[in-house]
Amino acid sequence: MRRRRILGYGAACIGAAALMLFVGWWQVDGPGAPEPAGQLPIPLSAMDFSLTDHKDNKVGPGTLVGRPTMVFFGFTHCPDVCPTTLSDISGWLDDLGQEAEELNVVFITVDPERDTVKAMAEYVGYFHPGIRGWTGEEEEIAKAANGFRARYWQVPTEGGDYTLNHTSSVFLFDAEGHFVSTIDYHEPREFAVPKIQRTMKETGEAS
Amino acid sequence: MKNMIKNSLVTLVMAISFAVPVLAGSEDVVVEDAWSRASIGMSRPGAAYMTIRNTGDEAIILTGLRTDLAMMPEIHQTSTNAEGVSSMAPAGEIKIAAGGEVALEPGGLHAMLMRLQRPMTEGESFLLNLVFSDGSEVMIEVPILGIAARGPEG
Numbered sequence: 210m211r212r213r214r215i216l217g218y219g220a221a222c223i224g225a226a227a228l229m230l231f232v233g234w235w236q237v238d239g240p241g242a243p244e245p246a247g248q249l250p251i252p253l254s255a256m257d258f259s260l261t262d263h264k265d266n267k268v269g270p271g272t273l274v275g276r277p278t279m280v281f282f283g284f285t286h287c288p289d290v291c292p293t294t295l296s297d298i299s300g301w302l303d304d305l306g307q308e309a310e311e312l313n314v315v316f317i318t319v320d321p322e323r324d325t326v327k328a329m330a331e332y333v334g335y336f337h338p339g340i341r342g343w344t345g346e347e348e349e350i351a352k353a354a355n356g357f358r359a360r361y362w363q364v365p366t367e368g369g370d371y372t373l374n375h376t377s378s379v380f381l382f383d384a385e386g387h388f389v390s391t392i393d394y395h396e397p398r399e400f401a402v403p404k405i406q407r408t409m410k411e412t413g414e415a416s
Numbered sequence: 417m418k419n420m421i422k423n424s425l426v427t428l429v430m431a432i433s434f435a436v437p438v439l440a441g442s443e444d445v446v447v448e449d450a451w452s453r454a455s456i457g458m459s460r461p462g463a464a465y466m467t468i469r470n471t472g473d474e475a476i477i478l479t480g481l482r483t484d485l486a487m488m489p490e491i492h493q494t495s496t497n498a499e500g501v502s503s504m505a506p507a508g509e510i511k512i513a514a515g516g517e518v519a520l521e522p523g524g525l526h527a528m529l530m531r532l533q534r535p536m537t538e539g540e541s542f543l544l545n546l547v548f549s550d551g552s553e554v555m556i557e558v559p560i561l562g563i564a565a566r567g568p569e570g
Contacts, residue, residue: 285456288463288529289494290502292453293522296564331456335563360501367488368531374503377496394496394523 248358253278253386256356260317260345263330268343270356270386277409278313278382282359282375284320285332290377294394297401298379299337304402309339311409317343319361319375321350381408442552444472449568450544450558452529455536462486462529462536464544464558465568469517477549478510478518485542487531494523504528509549522566536560 256270273280281298283291295316302309316333318324321344324332329342344350354361354376361375378391381404389408392401450466462485470476481489493507507525512518520526527544529536536542540560545553561570 286460288453288461289492289504289522289526290496292463292563293566296566299564300566335456360499364503366530370530372504374501376500377502378500391500393500394502 250357250359250380250382250388252388253356253382256353258345258349258352258356260343260349260353261326263326263333263342263344265326268341270353273313273315273382274386275384276311276313277384277405278315278380278386279405280315280317280357280380280382281377282317282319282354282357282361283377284318284373284375285324285328286320286372290394294377294379295333295336295340297398298340300398301402301405302337302339304398305405308406308409309337312339312405314340315343316340317350317353319350319354319359319373321345321347381405383408383411442472442476442548442550442554444470444474445476445546445548445554446471447546447554447556450556451565451568452527452536452542452558452560453565454538454560454563455532456563458532458535460532462532464527464529465520465522466527466556466558467517467519468512468546470512470514473514475511475513475516478512478546479549480547481527482545482547482553483529483542485533485536485544486529487533488529489544490528490530491520491525492528493525496523538562 253270253273259267259269262268279298281294283294285291298314302312302314305312314337316329318329324342324344326344329344333340333342343353357376357380359376359380361373363371363373365371377394380391381389383389389411390404392404446469448467448469450464452462452464455462468478478491481491483489491507491510492504494502494504496502510518510525518525538560541557542560543555544558545555547553
């Protein structure tokens with residue numbers, strides 16, 4: 210009886226160890242492996258995807274070329290990071306005042322399953338009017354994220370629900386569609402607004 | 417006459433206890449700057465933020481949350497890794513040292529309100545119980561600000 214119990218424990222331990230090895234492999238070498246660090250978004254003109262904005266217009270990377278652009282990936286069921294980033298962006302746009310009208314500001318969902326055009330329209334409506342919400346087919350979202358070198362994946366939560374982990378940096382592009390820099394999550398506003406202004410100026414000098 | 421004095425004393429004590437932000441429970445816990453964001457309907461989880469101070473001489477452990485607003489209220493931690501990917505996970509028990517404080521703020525710890533039982537409407541508030549390891553609870557009132565709110569000031 211006792212021996213059987215010991216055997217049982219042994220099997221459980223081996224099982225746990227195997228699971229840990231698998232998880233380790235998944236995260237380091239397997240499909241869960243992080244993209245090599247330092248990968249930067251490709252130029253907008255080299256990207257290829259087709260989405261729909263919150264006003265039901267067909268949009269793509271070409272829509273953004275011609276003006277400096279700010280892009281953020283997220284989802285509307287996100288309780289903390291996304292509303293915080295969108296309200297930060299709204300604050301930066303308020304600070305920029307009229308200058309903000311020269312910018313494309315796009316929030317691309319990584320949760321097309323739940324974020325329909327209607328859901329995006331309702332959600333972005335609560336933030337700065339300059340912010341556009343883009344959604345579309347799963348594979349088109351994947352193509353967009355790939356161009357920006359943004360990552361996202363679903364994580365199941367209790368009760369059959371899911372949340373998503375995702376790149377939360379804000380990407381800045383000049384008017385020609387070249388990547389300039391990112392504003393990382395929670396960067397103080399005193400750094401963010403000058404960064405945006407530099408991006409806009411860079412464009413002015415180039416064109 | 418004696419009864420009248422007693423009654424008015426009770427009323428007075430009640431009035432005072434309702435005036436301070438902490439309504440009941442552990443005396444050494446002070447909760448400040450509580451706020452939350454309005455929700456769109458009930459299908460999305462809500463989030464609430466606050467600062468919890470332990471003014472006592474002993475560490476306290478926050479073990480959970482309770483509210484009639486949400487079936488699954490839990491403290492979660494948002495973290496962002498070197499590649500800029502943000503993720504969220506239950507924070508587990510939170511120890512607050514004697515004289516210490518813990519801030520629940522955007523991008524860090526937050527009270528995640530899953531399975532809302534009613535929409536969170538801007539301008540309203542809800543009651544939230546903080547549950548500690550000794551079984552005591554602290555009830556606070558959390559104001560609901562706009563969806564785009566950035567802090568307790570809106």
